[in-house]
Amino acid sequence: MAHVAMLTGFILILIGLYGALTNRNILRMIVAFTVTNTGIHLVLVAVGYMPGRMAPILDEMIPVSEAANRIIDPVPQALVLTAIVIGLGVTALMLAYAYRLYETKRTLDISKFTDLKW
Amino acid sequence: MIKNVIAFALLAALGSIFAALFLGYVPDADLNLTARYYADHTAQDVGAANVVTAIIVTYRGFDTLGEVTVLFLTAAIVGLVLAQTRVGNRGGVAPLPPSGEVLQTGTRLLAPLIVLFGAYVFVNGHLSPGGGFQGGAIVASAVLLLLLSNPLRRFSHRLITRLESTVGLVYVAIGVLGVVLAGGFLDNHILPLGDFGSLFSAGAIPVIYSLIGLKVGAEFSSMMVSLSETEDS
Numbered sequence: 001m002a003h004v005a006m007l008t009g010f011i012l013i014l015i016g017l018y019g020a021l022t023n024r025n026i027l028r029m030i031v032a033f034t035v036t037n038t039g040i041h042l043v044l045v046a047v048g049y050m051p052g053r054m055a056p057i058l059d060e061m062i063p064v065s066e067a068a069n070r071i072i073d074p075v076p077q078a079l080v081l082t083a084i085v086i087g088l089g090v091t092a093l094m095l096a097y098a099y100r101l102y103e104t105k106r107t108l109d110i111s112k113f114t115d116l117k118w
Numbered sequence: 119m120i121k122n123v124i125a126f127a128l129l130a131a132l133g134s135i136f137a138a139l140f141l142g143y144v145p146d147a148d149l150n151l152t153a154r155y156y157a158d159h160t161a162q163d164v165g166a167a168n169v170v171t172a173i174i175v176t177y178r179g180f181d182t183l184g185e186v187t188v189l190f191l192t193a194a195i196v197g198l199v200l201a202q203t204r205v206g207n208r209g210g211v212a213p214l215p216p217s218g219e220v221l222q223t224g225t226r227l228l229a230p231l232i233v234l235f236g237a238y239v240f241v242n243g244h245l246s247p248g249g250g251f252q253g254g255a256i257v258a259s260a261v262l263l264l265l266l267s268n269p270l271r272r273f274s275h276r277l278i279t280r281l282e283s284t285v286g287l288v289y290v291a292i293g294v295l296g297v298v299l300a301g302g303f304l305d306n307h308i309l310p311l312g313d314f315g316s317l318f319s320a321g322a323i324p325v326i327y328s329l330i331g332l333k334v335g336a337e338f339s340s341m342m343v344s345l346s347e348t349e350d351s
Contacts, residue, residue, distance in 0.1 A: 056169035089192035
């Protein structure tokens, strides 16, 4: 199970990077970056997974005394929660900047933005 | 063409690194030292049934404060970047077609329920999956639904800003109270730990997570309102 999730994550990362490297449209690049982002989250969560264990929530199914042997690693989950929120902020910023870029040149084609090219 | 070749070479290199990592990966049979500490000590020390919540709000509470600050900065920058293009009135623009009976009626029915569900998720963050960030995102999705049903609807920026800044100040104040009354910044022992697994338990965690939920909801809403108010001139 962890292997399936991890493989999917790695493939998503590669798909996203491929899209970001080959597309010329800024919006498509932003979508590609969010795909990469999702792939990284999947890999991180998959690293914390352990076969046969349960979510790190202590209820009647998982008594406190057995917690260390029954739950999966909670640290990657906390990290990914943080990463998702930050990823959303980055996506919102990219979209706002994309809008401003569109306003200045009336195009979203990255190859038209050559002001800083040398 | 040459650029595509370079891109493919880069991806192939990265893919081979990933393949090596993937083939060499063996799932752990036991929790590592940090995770074992959290699993063994969360119930006695923090009193939260959800270990992830205990890590985010108490063990790593300072990081979460920083994360909320990053979100605040994002919302502020989105507002700043888009502010110059904002048009006050749409006098010269033709009115948009109505969004349809189903969407409008559905929004009136669903928006309060979505806000209620968001509040439920962030109040129960220490007991069940979910928490402040997820609940805040759910609350903001109600705002998104309202914007979808009527793109010209205006939300009070003053209300959103006030809510956000007040909640942020209270969050920091609770953190400082932790230094004064308990063991350190953002310590949750300023309130009694209560019965393990009940709603009023885990000290200050439900309070802090509710504040985070409100703050995240306000920030996401302010981003969406900024994006929606930006009109193509």
